[in-house]
Amino acid sequence: MKMTRILPALAAVAAGLLLVLAAAAYLWRSDAAQPFMIATANPYATEAGASILRAGGSAADAAIAVQAVLSLVEPESSGLAGGAFMMHFDQASGAVEAYDGRETAPMGATPALFLDEEGKPLPFLEAMIGGSSVGTPGVMKMLWLAHEEHGRLEWAELFKPAIRLAEEGFAVPPKLAQAIARDPVLMNMPVAQDYFYRMDASGERVPAAEGDVLKNPAYAATLKRIASEGWRGFYEGPVAEAIVETVRNAPMRPGTLSLEDFASYEAKKREAICAPYRQYRVCTMPPPTSGGLTALQILGILQNYDLKGMGPMTLTSVHFIAEAEKLAYADRDKYIGDPDFVDVPVEAMLDPAYLEARANEIDASLSMKKAKAGNLEDRRAMNRGLNHPVDKPSTSHFSILDSDGNAVSMTTSVEGPFGSHLMAAGMMLNNQLTDFSFVPEEDGKPAANAVAPGKRPRSSMTPVIVFNEDGNFHAVIGSPGGSRIIGYVTQTLIALIDWDMDMKGAIGLPRFVDRNGPLEIEAGTPLEQMTPDLEALGHEVKAVPLMSGLHGILVTPEGLDGGADPRRDGNVITGER
Numbered sequence: 209m210k211m212t213r214i215l216p217a218l219a220a221v222a223a224g225l226l227l228v229l230a231a232a233a234y235l236w237r238s239d240a241a242q243p244f245m246i247a248t249a250n251p252y253a254t255e256a257g258a259s260i261l262r263a264g265g266s267a268a269d270a271a272i273a274v275q276a277v278l279s280l281v282e283p284e285s286s287g288l289a290g291g292a293f294m295m296h297f298d299q300a301s302g303a304v305e306a307y308d309g310r311e312t313a314p315m316g317a318t319p320a321l322f323l324d325e326e327g328k329p330l331p332f333l334e335a336m337i338g339g340s341s342v343g344t345p346g347v348m349k350m351l352w353l354a355h356e357e358h359g360r361l362e363w364a365e366l367f368k369p370a371i372r373l374a375e376e377g378f379a380v381p382p383k384l385a386q387a388i389a390r391d392p393v394l395m396n397m398p399v400a401q402d403y404f405y406r407m408d409a410s411g412e413r414v415p416a417a418e419g420d421v422l423k424n425p426a427y428a429a430t431l432k433r434i435a436s437e438g439w440r441g442f443y444e445g446p447v448a449e450a451i452v453e454t455v456r457n458a459p460m461r462p463g464t465l466s467l468e469d470f471a472s473y474e475a476k477k478r479e480a481i482c483a484p485y486r487q488y489r490v491c492t493m494p495p496p497t498s499g500g501l502t503a504l505q506i507l508g509i510l511q512n513y514d515l516k517g518m519g520p521m522t523l524t525s526v527h528f529i530a531e532a533e534k535l536a537y538a539d540r541d542k543y544i545g546d547p548d549f550v551d552v553p554v555e556a557m558l559d560p561a562y563l564e565a566r567a568n569e570i571d572a573s574l575s576m577k578k579a580k581a582g583n584l585e586d587r588r589a590m591n592r593g594l595n596h597p598v599d600k601p602s603t604s605h606f607s608i609l610d611s612d613g614n615a616v617s618m619t620t621s622v623e624g625p626f627g628s629h630l631m632a633a634g635m636m637l638n639n640q641l642t643d644f645s646f647v648p649e650e651d652g653k654p655a656a657n658a659v660a661p662g663k664r665p666r667s668s669m670t671p672v673i674v675f676n677e678d679g680n681f682h683a684v685i686g687s688p689g690g691s692r693i694i695g696y697v698t699q700t701l702i703a704l705i706d707w708d709m710d711m712k713g714a715i716g717l718p719r720f721v722d723r724n725g726p727l728e729i730e731a732g733t734p735l736e737q738m739t740p741d742l743e744a745l746g747h748e749v750k751a752v753p754l755m756s757g758l759h760g761i762l763v764t765p766e767g768l769d770g771g772a773d774p775r776r777d778g779n780v781i782t783g784e785r
């Protein structure tokens with residue numbers, strides 16, 4: 209046979225073989241059970257998500273079921289009348305997508321929203337409680353969008369676990385019980401006082417205790433409407449009307465939220481920001497959260513140092529991480545706001561040459577104490593926004609990997625514990641607008657994060673998905689914790705990547721974070737013994753409770769490894785399908 213005949217024949221055989229192999233791979237894929245894993249802050253929510261994954265639902269489907277349950281069993285942290293950011297990885301296409309369900313300021317909001325008559329910023333608690341802190345909720349529309357693109361089960365199916373729990377009741381989890389008992393105002397708030405408290409024999413209100421059974425028929429009715437009408441069931445009709453009514457007639461600081469704000473709300477898809485760290489690629493959420501950008505800056509600065517060589521949680525590694533955090537938090541306060549309203553110089557902030565120059569500002573033997581924002585190529589006049597010095601048991605993060613390899617990393621929030629403390633249609637209404645800068649300008653320069661109608665307040669939420677050097681899914685992680693979120697997530701990524709820890713080990717590490725102020729270390733942990741040495745390096749050390757609330761999943765050679773933060777109530781469920 210001549211070569212000209214042999215080659216096509218060989219090619220045909222090869223093509224045939226490839227087809228057979230592809231078919232075998234397909235059959236193997238559809239026959240062999242593949243693992244899934246889910247980690248959330250509450251066992252009811254984890255089980256709801258797992259039940260969806262067992263039934264063949266996608267990671268996005270499970271996320272919807274989880275959020276619907278969290279709104280019920282962890283109302284102090286997140287809910288359908290709040291906002292969220294979700295990173296999604298689609299295994300088949302390789303796409304990494306960033307969904308923005310952040311609340312917006314009502315069209316009636318002004319830059320002076322949180323100033324008193326004399327133009328001074330209001331005390332935080334005063335600004336938080338009542339109607340004027342409530343933003344147009346975003347999480348529901350975001351979940352609808354994600355379901356349109358990545359849902360597999362029927363929308364209505366996803367609400368069944370939450371409807372059942374709301375109707376039949378759930379046992380009050382430890383964290384909710386503590387949050388109610390600790391709250392200074394909840395007992396005096398309409399609706400909430402009747403839901404979270406009961407009357408004892410002497411007519412005194414007593415907070416619901418751990419294990420008490422709570423039923424929420426109003427929430428069940430809301431869920432049924434959403435289940436049958438889709439996003440319209442929330443943004444139009446009785447649910448939206450009840451929220452608007454509650455905000456406008458709030459006993460303190462009534463707000464301007466209107467049905468038009470609901471009608472014009474849009475969840476957005478944004479371009480994920482990804483950057484290399486060591487041999488991995490870290491993908492996260494772009495602004496309006498400052499979380500992703502600031503975390504990537506910290507990693508980009510630390511990339512210039514050998515954290516592995518320094519060793520896990522040694523004096524040197526804590527010092528370098530704290531200093532890198534100072535530098536990145538300083539940039540954060542100056543440059544980040546809603547990108548639909550202010551230009552955020554994302555590329556300049558992540559430029560490796562810039563980050564190397566920032567790394568060079570770190571002195572191994574002395575803390576810089578207070579970092580200044582860097583001089584970017586791309587200079588914009590922006591001032592600082594507002595940091596919250598109080599640690600709050602609010603916000604929730606969950607991580608999901610379905611058996612097809614799709615992943616969700618979602619951080620979700622009503623902002624402070626119990627949000628605005630207003631309750632409508634069975635849900636706590638957020639106080640997310642207090643994430644805006646209370647002071648709209650400084651020395652005549654507008655703050656990047658000043659209030660404006662329709663604008664999204666700057667967040668710190670940092671949902672992350674990590675890929676390995678072959679581009680395969682490696683890990684998913686995120687945390688609550690207000691502006692400390694960024695430090696919590698970054699420290700955990702360093703533990704996983706530089707210090708080769710497993711997920712539980714990384715999540716369990718004593719926390720520390722430096723938001724360009726004092727170096728906060730977790731009280732009651734071995735880090736306290738490091739205080740004199742840290743002080744000798746010039747750090748002002750403060751031991752405080754650091755709640756975190758990290759929930760993550762890691763791929764290891766032995767299989768999936770999940771972790772739920774021992775500081776919260778959560779758990780991990782794994783299974784196969």
Ligand code: GLU
Pocket residue numbers: 600601602603621622623624640643666667668669688689690691693
């Ligand atoms: N509202 C905060 C944010 O969006 C989160 C609050 C918290 O984690 O407690 O960044």
